[in-house]
Amino acid sequence: MNLQPNKQDRIELDLTPLIDVVFLLLIFFMVSTTFDKESLIKVDLPEATTTDEPPEQDKDVLDIVVDAEGRYYVNQLEVLNKKPETLKQAIIKAVQARRDLPVIITADANTTHQSVVIVMDVASQLGLTHMTFSAKKPVSED
Template sequence: MKSSLDARTTEQESQDIDLAPLLDVVFILLIFFIVTTVFVKETGVEVDKPTAVSSQNLQKTVLLLAITSDGQVMYSGTNIGVAGIRSTLGHINDKDPRPLIIQADKTVTTELLVSVIDQAKLAGINNINLATVAGE
């Protein structure tokens, strides 16, 4: 009788599925997807962009700058103001030159928009674009 119990426990042990390799594969896949994910930085504010018929999509590796309807200049969720554009973008542009996209609210004055563009050019950025909504 004792030998039949030993045979049963040995049989039950051999039927168990080892989950360690499955967990290893899941963790390796998780690490792979985390490492290969491209994170796109947003400006941190919602802007009501104007409409333009000649809109085109640009690459994802760009600098994003937002001008809100109340005149705040936002970069990466922080209000840098017009005075902070030159130093912030100049430092980034020295390391990795990329195009700049300005997401200006459609109620922003032309004077403020021109000031922002001037500061960006003084920071050394040559490729400056305005974000719009594609029109018909």
């Protein structure tokens, strides 16, 4: 005669397969998801407040100018038209194989933002990542 109560085994739920499935789903969605490339320009540019003299112009600089009508000039040579492909060819010719050249973008205050964005996009497609903008000196209020 057995007087001890009958002890039942604890029922356990094995979570290992569930965790494996969750990780597989996570990896699947991470690999298959395409991300939208956000615009690289999310900067509120400040006004020039320094009165420092600009450094002397170096020959190892790519100078791109955009005038009020949206015409491009690469190292003071006018680009034939406003198409990005033509600008790309002009930059390739000016840069040759030197992809580490700094780029100075000088844009007229009345030019469209799209013209400046085209310059930045073409330069970044060619591997030119050191870009700066030139600005006028601030007017001193004396």
